[in-house]
Amino acid sequence: MYIAYIDVHSVHSACVMGKRSTGGRFNLDEPWNGKLDDFCAAHFSGSAKEVVQAALDLFIPAELRRDKATAERFKKLQAQRRTSAKSPKG
Numbered sequence: 001m002y003i004a005y006i007d008v009h010s011v012h013s014a015c016v017m018g019k020r021s022t023g024g025r026f027n028l029d030e031p032w033n034g035k036l037d038d039f040c041a042a043h044f045s046g047s048a049k050e051v052v053q054a055a056l057d058l059f060i061p062a063e064l065r066r067d068k069a070t071a072e073r074f075k076k077l078q079a080q081r082r083t084s085a086k087s088p089k090g
Contacts, residue, residue, distance in 0.1 A: 026052065 026048065028036060040046050064071040 026033075026036070036048055036051060040048050040051060043051065045051075060074075064074060
């Protein structure tokens, strides 16, 4: 398994000091809830939301490169989301 070492702050630059939130609101099972809480306590931003966003910014592109079928489905779903976001609400 290949693990890339990336500066997370360059991937997700929204890490600013903010209100500390915990992983409990994400309904994570253990051990992930504890890992997220501990990382947020140790990390200077302290924001579970920002940690999850940064993790998704790394995980999603890696999975899409690995799994072409998922990439195609994701691309279609994203296009549908953009289209529905542009259409006027009735």
